[in-house]
Amino acid sequence: MNGYRDLRVALLGCGSVGAQVARIILEHGDELAARIGAKLTLSGIAVRDLDAPRDAPLPRELFTTDAEQLVLGADIVVELMGGVEPARSLILRALEGGADVVTANKALIAAHGPELADAAEQVGAQLSYEAAVAGAIPIIRPLRESLAGDHITRVLGIVNGSTNYILDRMDRFGDSAEDAMRVASELGYLEADPTLDVEGYDAAQKATILASIAFHTEVPVDAVYREGITKVTAEQIEAAKHAGYVIKLLAIAERLTASDGTDGVSARVYPALIRREHPLAAVHGGKNAVFVEADAAGELMFYGAGAGGSETASAVLGDLVSAARRHVVGGPGIPGSAHAALPILPVGEVSTSYQVMLEVRDQPGVLATIAGILSEHGVSAANVEQSVSTRGDDVAAGAPPEEPETATLVIGTHTAREADLAATVEALRESDAVTAVVSVIRLEGNS
Numbered sequence: 001m002n003g004y005r006d007l008r009v010a011l012l013g014c015g016s017v018g019a020q021v022a023r024i025i026l027e028h029g030d031e032l033a034a035r036i037g038a039k040l041t042l043s044g045i046a047v048r049d050l051d052a053p054r055d056a057p058l059p060r061e062l063f064t065t066d067a068e069q070l071v072l073g074a075d076i077v078v079e080l081m082g083g084v085e086p087a088r089s090l091i092l093r094a095l096e097g098g099a100d101v102v103t104a105n106k107a108l109i110a111a112h113g114p115e116l117a118d119a120a121e122q123v124g125a126q127l128s129y130e131a132a133v134a135g136a137i138p139i140i141r142p143l144r145e146s147l148a149g150d151h152i153t154r155v156l157g158i159v160n161g162s163t164n165y166i167l168d169r170m171d172r173f174g175d176s177a178e179d180a181m182r183v184a185s186e187l188g189y190l191e192a193d194p195t196l197d198v199e200g201y202d203a204a205q206k207a208t209i210l211a212s213i214a215f216h217t218e219v220p221v222d223a224v225y226r227e228g229i230t231k232v233t234a235e236q237i238e239a240a241k242h243a244g245y246v247i248k249l250l251a252i253a254e255r256l257t258a259s260d261g262t263d264g265v266s267a268r269v270y271p272a273l274i275r276r277e278h279p280l281a282a283v284h285g286g287k288n289a290v291f292v293e294a295d296a297a298g299e300l301m302f303y304g305a306g307a308g309g310s311e312t313a314s315a316v317l318g319d320l321v322s323a324a325r326r327h328v329v330g331g332p333g334i335p336g337s338a339h340a341a342l343p344i345l346p347v348g349e350v351s352t353s354y355q356v357m358l359e360v361r362d363q364p365g366v367l368a369t370i371a372g373i374l375s376e377h378g379v380s381a382a383n384v385e386q387s388v389s390t391r392g393d394d395v396a397a398g399a400p401p402e403e404p405e406t407a408t409l410v411i412g413t414h415t416a417r418e419a420d421l422a423a424t425v426e427a428l429r430e431s432d433a434v435t436a437v438v439s440v441i442r443l444e445g446n447s
């Protein structure tokens with residue numbers, strides 16, 4: 001286009017997201033050039049197989065299998081291959097050469113974010129990764145820029161679409177965990193290794209990134225406490241519904257004061273109860289949402305598509321336009337920010353409340369014993385409900401009760417320190433009054 005200088009964009013990877021990014025650059029080149037003040041020229045697309053089918057019609061002459069060479073001549077490198085290597089080495093090479101880098105690679109940023117941010121800062125280049133958390137949803141830039149003058153206290157995210165889809169099916173259609181997982185798999189919602197989704201690894205990577213940005217602190221992914229959804233049962237979902245809650249897999253980043261007065265950060269992922277009136281409870285299907293609490297702004301929620309080729313490409317293009325604008329107007333990239341360097345506190349320091357489902361001996365004195373165990377640990381019950389008794393079933397079946405008759409109790413606690421709650425559950429497990437701890441789930445989202 002006349003009057004505009006060219007900015008050479010090297011695209012690494014041409015899968016679901018990469019093909020859409022290339023398509024948008026080619027289809028909307030004129031409009032993008034007008035917004036940027038320079039023309040984005042795709043200098044090449046690094047692929048593994050030159051002849052593989054693509055999700056968009058793209059000129060074959062753009063493809064190359066030589067990613068290293070492609071990176072060398074680029075002004076901006078867009079990495080959409082995924083995985084740690086060779087993505088990490090290629091990005092380092094690009095940054096060392098002064099190119100700006102845009103990536104959607106959550107696994108890489110979670111594991112090597114500080115190293116890459118340092119490399120970018122050394123040369124005044126820009127490293128951006130809006131698409132790495134919650135896909136299309138603008139959340140990195142709002143945390144980093146729009147809320148830069150506020151004090152963020154907590155971030156609660158539904159940042160894994162496939163597990164949200166599974167839990168939502170169980171809640172809304174009464175699916176068993178196995179059936180919901182099978183449908184999610186058939187629809188292609190799960191990662192190639194579904195463990196990444198259902199055991200919470202993907203959400204933990206995103207929690208690391210959210211916590212690091214929100215609290216200006218390096219939060220290693222290994223420091224994120226993590227539980228997945230594989231132990232969530234249809235019975236738990238039913239009990240939650242009955243009590244006015246929904247179960248969501250949450251990635252939580254929170255400012256905390258530990259019991260010894262230390263100010264720190266907690267990053268954690270687990271399935272938790274959320275009140276059905278909470279905005280996060282209305283996040284259905286494979287959608288994502290991030291709920292942010294900040295001192296001045298109050299409560300904010302960012303909602304939308306956490307995955308999908310063109311949806312994720314939207315976030316990549318936003319970063320690409322921002323990097324390109326910087327080439328036009330000059331100035332260094334936005335540096336990483338880890339100046340607060342807060343300690344990462346263990347999950348035991350978190351304040352939360354538990355809902356515990358117990359199978360107990362159905363005999364006098366049991367409730368008093370359980371109340372005693374709670375109070376010994378400084379935990380108080382907010383509500384206790386006896387939901388089921390096996391006595392009627394045994395009699396109806398005419399079977400002599402070989403096992404002692406039992407009842408199911410659901411106890412909701414008031415807020416307490418996680419360590420005290422966990423110790424309470426252990427003591428309950430060991431008590432003669434309790435025949436089984438059926439399930440334990442935390443309650444989140446209260447102010």
Ligand SMILES: NC(=O)c1ccc[n+]([C@@H]2O[C@H](COP(=O)([O-])OP(=O)(O)OC[C@H]3O[C@@H](n4cnc5c(N)ncnc54)[C@H](O)[C@@H]3O)[C@@H](O)[C@H]2O)c1
Nearest residue numbers: 013014015016017046047048080081082104105307308312
């Ligand atoms: N798909 C989504 O909805 C989504 C959402 C958010 C973030 N992301 C992230 O975006 C990135 C890309 O995801 P995707 O869904 O497009 O993956 P994909 O598997 O569809 O595409 C990746 C492509 O990169 C190619 N590739 C891998 N290694 C390569 C190499 N060494 N040289 C050349 N090509 C190579 C693969 O052959 C493949 O075509 C990942 O980091 C992913 O985590 C994806």
Ligand SMILES: N[C@@H](CCO)C(=O)O
Nearest residue numbers: 160161162191306307
């Ligand atoms: N497996 C991820 C893809 C998007 O990062 C999800 O289910 O949300």
Ligand code: NA
Nearest residue numbers: 130133135137
């Ligand atoms: Na995003």
